[in-house]
Amino acid sequence: MRQAVSMVARMGFRLQELPCVLGRQLSCAQTKILGSDRVKLMESIVVGDIAELKPNQGTLSLFTNEAGGILDDLIVTNTSEGYLYVVSNAGCCDKDLALMQNKVREFQNKGSDVGLEVVDNALLALQGPTAAQVLQAGVADDLRKLPFMTSAVMEVFGVSSCRVTRCGYTGEDGVEISVPAAGAVHLATALLENPEVKLAGLAARDSLRLEAGLCLYGKDIDERTTPVEGSLGWTLGKRRRAAMDFPGAKVIVPQLKSKVQRRRVGLMCEGAPMRAHSPILSTEGTVIGTVTSGCPSPCLKRNVAMGYVPYEYSQPGTLLLVEVRRKQQMAVVSRMPFVPTNYYTLK
Numbered sequence: 001m002r003q004a005v006s007m008v009a010r011m012g013f014r015l016q017e018l019p020c021v022l023g024r025q026l027s028c029a030q031t032k033i034l035g036s037d038r039v040k041l042m043e044s045i046v047v048g049d050i051a052e053l054k055p056n057q058g059t060l061s062l063f064t065n066e067a068g069g070i071l072d073d074l075i076v077t078n079t080s081e082g083y084l085y086v087v088s089n090a091g092c093c094d095k096d097l098a099l100m101q102n103k104v105r106e107f108q109n110k111g112s113d114v115g116l117e118v119v120d121n122a123l124l125a126l127q128g129p130t131a132a133q134v135l136q137a138g139v140a141d142d143l144r145k146l147p148f149m150t151s152a153v154m155e156v157f158g159v160s161s162c163r164v165t166r167c168g169y170t171g172e173d174g175v176e177i178s179v180p181a182a183g184a185v186h187l188a189t190a191l192l193e194n195p196e197v198k199l200a201g202l203a204a205r206d207s208l209r210l211e212a213g214l215c216l217y218g219k220d221i222d223e224r225t226t227p228v229e230g231s232l233g234w235t236l237g238k239r240r241r242a243a244m245d246f247p248g249a250k251v252i253v254p255q256l257k258s259k260v261q262r263r264r265v266g267l268m269c270e271g272a273p274m275r276a277h278s279p280i281l282s283t284e285g286t287v288i289g290t291v292t293s294g295c296p297s298p299c300l301k302r303n304v305a306m307g308y309v310p311y312e313y314s315q316p317g318t319l320l321l322v323e324v325r326r327k328q329q330m331a332v333v334s335r336m337p338f339v340p341t342n343y344y345t346l347k
Contacts, residue, residue, distance in 0.1 A: 022192065267333060
């Protein structure tokens with residue numbers, strides 16, 4: 001039901017008609033955190049409750065600094081093989097790796113049992129309503145037992161030691177497959193032999209993640225944005241909020257109960273598409289914020305965007321103006337996701 005790829009979207013196809021797409025996740029870095037103190041280490045640098053994760057369960061979390069800013073967003077999985085599997089943004093790879101390596105050394109100097117290993121795997125994202133059906137043909141595991149944000153190691157179309165995670169940054173059902181580099185081309189080729197599978201790039205993923213209301217690091221969130229400002233307060237584990245034992249907690253936790261100066265909101269408008277850096281104005285014409293991401297929604301046939309506005313303008317239904325191509329046009333604050341997500345959960 002969602003449009004799949006930008007090159008296909010221009011021809012009018014939808015995920016109903018093109019139900020499965022494949023993309024190589026050039027935008028991700030993969031790391032293992034090892035040792036009996038791995039959870040304690042990870043919780044010293046992220047906001048999430050890693051200790052509560054069940055075997056092979058993952059969660060979206062955030063690296064934060066002492067000022068409460070977001071250093072990066074990442075997925076942490078508590079694997080049954082005895083390590084934490086971390087997937088973060090490749091664009092932040094150097095600073096993320098330095099952060100984790102420095103923390104590992106700090107813990108090791110205190111006698112803690114921790115280690116770090118960079119995973120030199122490719123990451124293929126197979127997304128869309130029939131993604132699991134396509135993948136099932138190449139695995140022995142029953143994918144019906146693999147719900148959203150869980151993973152398992154399995155052989156995939158003859159390539160051993162693949163980690164299959166039921167996730168993807170599209171709002172649709174799908175998987176991300178961490179595959180040994182030597183088997184990546186073989187696996188991609190095997191998947192593309194199915195006529196339902198088409199290649200997709202990051203531009204296509206961008207329209208899907210925006211329809212799903214998902215942030216892109218460096219555009220919608222950054223080191224100057226706190227989780228509460230970014231409408232990501234839900235990533236803070238309840239236990240972690242109470243303990244206030246993560247970087248920036250003294251800034252972030254009080255914001256949960258107060259009116260922050262600005263908040264990330266969804267916007268919808270008619271007319272020309274809103275784009276990043278477009279000024280957001282009050283209906284009186286005063287500049288109050290900026291668009292961070294925007295594009296035409298292939299599903300809704302309307303223009304959607306995200307941006308930051310003062311708290312008093314953040315309620316859904318609030319009318320605003322957005323300046324596009326030096327012309328002001330009406331926009332309305334809208335709830336996200338713009339298009340309902342379609343994640344696979346066990347009934």
